[in-house]
Amino acid sequence: MLEEEKKARPYKVVNPPHVHIGLDKNELMLKTFLLMSIIAYASVMVMGLQALFHILVALGTVLVVYNSVTAYQRWKGVKPTYDSPGSPLVAGMIVGLAMPLESPYLVTVVVAFMTMFVFKYIQGKYLDHKYLNPVATSKSIVLLALYGVATLNVFEGALQGGMLFHPHHYQHNMMGGFADMMGFFESAFVDTIPFFGIEISATQAHFFWQPHGWIGSGMGIVVLVVGSIAVYWLRYKWRIVVSTLGTMTILAIVAALVWQNGDISTADMITMRIAFHVFSGSILFMAFFMATEPQSTPMPEFSQFLFGVGLAVLTFVFQLNGFLGGSIIALVIMNMTTPLLDRIVIKKPYGHRVKSVVD
């Protein structure tokens, strides 16, 4: 070392940049959680305390897992995977909002536990990132397991009470008999919004007051507004949302035109189809808050559109076959295509959009 350097005061040497935008992962999670809390509040208004208990059960389960694993990691001298409960809380809230209202609380606990322990901790530890959406995968596994149990007629009574998937949906013809199915739904929905006394149909209920289905779908319009704010404010992968909901809307219109019902006008059929295919919680809530989960979705822009289109088409196919909770399985299938989608349709960088003429 030279004399000057010996005498000089040493400074910390770091690589640029020396400033940061200020929004970090924990803040991102906190803001997501706060936004989802608005949806949760709206859903509890519509669905009542049962919805609140599901949400609290899911949040409680993930917090127990988070605190237990963090304590274990500290005891072992390992750096905790999560330095704040932000990400676990978001996962817990998604589990809560993605459960059907009638599902037993035990199922919510199982899904929340699997989400946190298996698909967040274990998947994150052994793979370079999370390839599968933790909530969707946990729910799909439980759903498929229960489906197996249902086919064997074990716990039939519990299933009829509603878990993750409703075998009774199979009886509906989602093609030509769609209008009849919506009529059947009238019985599950309210015809008057409490407090306001406004009369609504099953179609309108999908938009404003839906006490049936995923908890996150209680007020479709609130999900749409809050989800849009989240996409803009927190810069979720908006292309996935737009392509999923856009494709579902197009498919709903096509279905309305293909399978008409003589008693109902085409416009009404279209509205009814859009209400059901787009505003069901398994679509709307999923499109904004599950399909945009960053780790399991593609990074290239055009691939995000492909992801959303694929997700919508698969979901639609499931719906037409009476498998109304199938959107999460569609999401897991699309998650599996992400490594491929990451490699195709890479946009051309600056300098490659023109031909370089050789001198």
Add this chain to the structure above:
Amino acid sequence: MMKGPRKDHEHHFKEQGGFEVDISMKKESIDDEFTEVPPADEMMVFLSQHIGPEAEPLVKKGDGVKYGEKIAGKEEQDHMMVPVHSPVTGTVQQIKDMPHPISGEKGRVVIIKTEESKKCPFYEPLGPASKQALLDRVREAGVVGLGGASFPTHVKLSEKGIDHLIINAKESDPNLACDVRLMIERPKEMIDGIKIMGKILGTEDITFATRTKEGETPRFEKLLKKSDINIARIRPNYSVGSERLLVKEVLDKEVPSGRFPPYVGAVVHNVATALAVSRAMEGESLVSRGLTLYSKKTGGKNLWVRMGTPIEHILRYLGASPSDFERIALGSIMMGPTVPNTSYPVLKATSGLTAFTSSERYPYKKQLACIRCGYCNTVCPVDIYPQQLMMAAKKGDVKRLKELHIEDCIDCGLCSYVCPSYIKLTPHLRRGQAHVKGDAVEDL
């Protein structure tokens, strides 16, 4: 006090994807008139202050030197070599090796004991002259690009077939305000320099690219109009400061990958370089420059500093102690390195100094796991995929690095700046470039 620009300019620069870059440091500096910092008792002049080979010393220990006198750079050296001059009148005390503040590699330094701080141009003013004579003077005066890259100006001015000269007055770095100050305080000299550049390049199509709004620099704008120089008002953002992107913005021409602006008939020069060219014609070697110093302790200051002045001397001159700070960044806070200690001097490329105290937490200290949010590729001004490149660089996957065009990274730092996991992607990308070139790959 000389009138500054209007105060209603934006608080942030807006980047792709709507991400904002805070420019409060710039705002705090923009109204501060230039203050001349006197030379230190000992000046440390690096002989490599530009892109190209180090200048060979022409002096030895004990030699007396005059202000502006050439102390390094032999005629027969490479065309990319730029001479280095003494910033003071004094005596050479020593020539030795020292780690270079930018490259970190050993470089030669001439230590000069200051005996007289008076400034008197070393060369005779150059009157009407041929293009070649003008070009020779630019090189002889040691002029290099003062925007930060310090590319030899005479090399850029030697390009043939140039149709457009773009003057980059965008000053996109969020911590710098010295170029705008120069436009306010020295408009005539700058415009003289621009005209000389146009003359050397043989083009009358000159565009002055600025982010200032109409009326912010009235004297300067009036002189531009009088000189038939076009003004291009560039949207206020950080990334378009890159000359390749500026060409696209101004001329709507894309410079192909691996090529430079002359390939599309354009040359881009920094506005401060134009001033240096003008001063060179008056006989002044490039031994001093304007820079912006920012720290919470001193506020934003525009300073006129001689190259070779140790940073500690500047801090003391401003009434601050070097021990007040924990880290000091050279040039842009988005792209500039930090100096390892207070003895390091100002170079030709030093457009700014930003001193951080220990209470200003280094934001990237606590790196979290990547969540693949895609912020990095959304904000990237050249549309590459920094996160994917980082993963490929970690694996040393050259095929993938090439597929994703690692070579097109402009090192702007925006991907790191927006990363919610505080991941510094740029060093990974540099490693990726080294993998592709087959160079030694640095450890991180």
